[in-house]
Amino acid sequence: MINNKKIHVNKLIFDIFLILVIIFMTVVFLLLSFFAKSPFILIIYFNIIIILYLSEKRISIKLISILYLFLMTVLVSKKLLEFDFIPQARVILNSNPNVLYWFFVGHPHAIRLLIAYPGYIISEFYNIELNTGFSYYGISMFVIMYMLIANTLLKLSVIKNFFLMKMILAVIPLLILPLLMNGRLIAAYLGFTILINLFVRLFNNEDLGKIKIFVIGSIGLILTMVSSGTMVVSALYIIFLSYVFNQKHIKSKRFIKKALIFLLVLSPIFYKLLSYYWLMFMRNVNYYGGGINGTIDMLNHGIGRYLPKNNGAIVFIIILAFVIIFLNIVYLNKLIKKRNRKITIIAGINISLYGMLFGYSTGLMMIPPLIILMLLFLERQEIC
Numbered sequence: 001m002i003n004n005k006k007i008h009v010n011k012l013i014f015d016i017f018l019i020l021v022i023i024f025m026t027v028v029f030l031l032l033s034f035f036a037k038s039p040f041i042l043i044i045y046f047n048i049i050i051i052l053y054l055s056e057k058r059i060s061i062k063l064i065s066i067l068y069l070f071l072m073t074v075l076v077s078k079k080l081l082e083f084d085f086i087p088q089a090r091v092i093l094n095s096n097p098n099v100l101y102w103f104f105v106g107h108p109h110a111i112r113l114l115i116a117y118p119g120y121i122i123s124e125f126y127n128i129e130l131n132t133g134f135s136y137y138g139i140s141m142f143v144i145m146y147m148l149i150a151n152t153l154l155k156l157s158v159i160k161n162f163f164l165m166k167m168i169l170a171v172i173p174l175l176i177l178p179l180l181m182n183g184r185l186i187a188a189y190l191g192f193t194i195l196i197n198l199f200v201r202l203f204n205n206e207d208l209g210k211i212k213i214f215v216i217g218s219i220g221l222i223l224t225m226v227s228s229g230t231m232v233v234s235a236l237y238i239i240f241l242s243y244v245f246n247q248k249h250i251k252s253k254r255f256i257k258k259a260l261i262f263l264l265v266l267s268p269i270f271y272k273l274l275s276y277y278w279l280m281f282m283r284n285v286n287y288y289g290g291g292i293n294g295t296i297d298m299l300n301h302g303i304g305r306y307l308p309k310n311n312g313a314i315v316f317i318i319i320l321a322f323v324i325i326f327l328n329i330v331y332l333n334k335l336i337k338k339r340n341r342k343i344t345i346i347a348g349i350n351i352s353l354y355g356m357l358f359g360y361s362t363g364l365m366m367i368p369p370l371i372i373l374m375l376l377f378l379e380r381q382e383i384c
Helices: 002-035 039-054 059-077 087-095 099-104 110-126 130-156 160-180 184-203 210-226 228-246 253-265 267-287 291-301 311-338 343-355 360-379
Strands: none
Touching (some): 039 059, 039 110, 059 160, 099 110, 228 267
């Protein structure tokens, strides 16, 4: 009992000390932002504050995160790594840099400009190219993503001894990935990682509180709105995992009553979201010619373009698709019944794979959960 109290007091002292350090560093950061002539030092300093605030209390994870931060910042500052500002956001930014204006006029790409806006602020503040400013902003997103992957692995790992090795190995794909991708997907990857981490924490029975769950989930979903495909993948992921998480109570009167109240209170938000989804869907359909033909031709944006067009082959593919979907449902149902926590990872990969039919960027949403899954294999544990 005395030892438990001592541990609690020590933890409290450490937390207070950490808060004071973060406050001090934040004040220094604000002073540096006015006097520093280069974003290099400022970006490193700002992200160290994030690392101290967000990462696990393990010193090793903090040190690896800082190393990863330093490597990414060097790559950007030496022009070895550069992310393009989100194209649709750039078009409206060139017309009017006031992001609020685009929300007031109801422009469909206003949300994309909001997501990319910190990159614009950095470029204006330091008088550097827009893509360079956005690249420095991208560093922060990748650092947060790395820490969330670390947190997710820690909660899913059975053998904790391999954790440090896994986190060192996690740096490798997260150094290669930025060199191969375009800028708009960074926010989508981060948003999807936030959602995966949220549901892993919920499956671990963490008491996050309804407001915190809603805020974290909203941030994750909003960040994936850089593309209509990535947005749909994340929405389907939330719906599916919400069902899995609540499946035991979904038929109870109490749950139905709570769900109806929840939907009623948040109906204006859901209406806006559904309207936005429908608007983006119709824009894509119209881009490919409109109507049913336009909907089918959307497959040309992804691996669907390689599907044969003759009637006999189409019938065969439809039958094969039904078989695959049926087997997939059986497999997922098995995970649901076992309440296997790794369904949070499997579902992310699964939904993204289906999305690849309609767009490569949609399918590439599988990368964050795939990194987690590959690192979990190091434990030599069965995934299901």
